[in-house]
Amino acid sequence: xxKRTIYIILAMFFSVSACTKTEPTRTSGIxxxxxxxxxxxxxxxxxxxxxxxxxxxxxxxxxxxxxIYVNVDNLPARLTLQTNNLKPSFSKVGDFAxxxxxxxxxxxxxTVSVTQWSDMADPLKANQVWIYKSGTEYYTKIRIxxxxxxxxxxxxxxxxxxxxxYQPDGSATFPAK
Numbered sequence: 648x649x650k651r652t653i654y655i656i657l658a659m660f661f662s663v664s665a666c667t668k669t670e671p672t673r674t675s676g677i678x679x680x681x682x683x684x685x686x687x688x689x690x691x692x693x694x695x696x697x698x699x700x701x702x703x704x705x706x707x708x709x710x711x712x713x714x715i716y717v718n719v720d721n722l723p724a725r726l727t728l729q730t731n732n733l734k735p736s737f738s739k740v741g742d743f744a745x746x747x748x749x750x751x752x753x754x755x756x757x758t759v760s761v762t763q764w765s766d767m768a769d770p771l772k773a774n775q776v777w778i779y780k781s782g783t784e785y786y787t788k789i790r791i792x793x794x795x796x797x798x799x800x801x802x803x804x805x806x807x808x809x810x811x812x813y814q815p816d817g818s819a820t821f822p823a824k
Contacts, residue, residue, distance in 0.1 A: 673700045674813045674822060677792065680715050681806040697779070697787045697813040705731075712781055717796065717803035718769070726796050726805045728768035728789075732782030735764035740776035740788075749774040753790040753810065759819040771807060786814045788821055 680695050680702065693702045694711025703711045713728045730736045738761040743749040753776050761778055768777050768789075775791045788811065795806035812821050 672698070672815075674815050675811060676700060677808065677810045678702070679806065679808045680713070681795075682715050682717055682804065695811075697781070697811065698785065698815070700813070712787070713768075713779060715771070715805045715807050716767075717805040719803050724796060724803055725769065726771040726794055726807065728771055728777070728779075728807070730767075730779070730782075734780075734782055735766050736780045736782075737765045737768040738763065738778045738780075739765070739768065740778060742772065743774040743776070746774060746792075749776060749790055752776050753788060756788050757821055759786045759814075759821075783817075785817050786819065786821070788812050 678695055680693065682692055684690050684692055685704075687706075689706055691704045691706040692714055693704055694714035695701070696703045696709060696711050698709075698712075703709070705711060705714065710731060713730055716727050716729050718725050718727050728737065740756060741752060743752055756776065756778075759778055759780075761780075764780060768775075768779075771791060771794055773791055773793050777789045777791070779787045779789055781787075790810040792808040792810060794808075795804065797804055814821050
């Protein structure tokens, strides 16, 4: 009787575990990052890692592809997207007059053909389209939906909501929506 109960429990366990389905990592979406600083043993912020399609801390490996920074060196303060891969990684496709124009440019951007890369996306504003190149030569197109650039509790605060499409195979052609 005991042996039979164990077999039944094992059968149920294996049938339940066989039903778990792992979803593939998304390669596009709309996400938001900000420059809120946190502290444990060190200070860190959360940025976005395109290959895993999620927010990640700057004190983990792999770290984020992009983080947002409020540059207050010259006033008025301006927002920038930065990376820590030590390579020029951004190329601005354009600034657009309105959301519809930015969406059209983003949707029509099918391939990467950039010869000049910048160290950061600067300045960052709504209705821009950028291309990001990771340190391992993977590309992401980014449409800036909205930004927040203000002072909160005497600290410069920056936030960016963006739409993105990541090219997971490393080619210069973006997947269709």
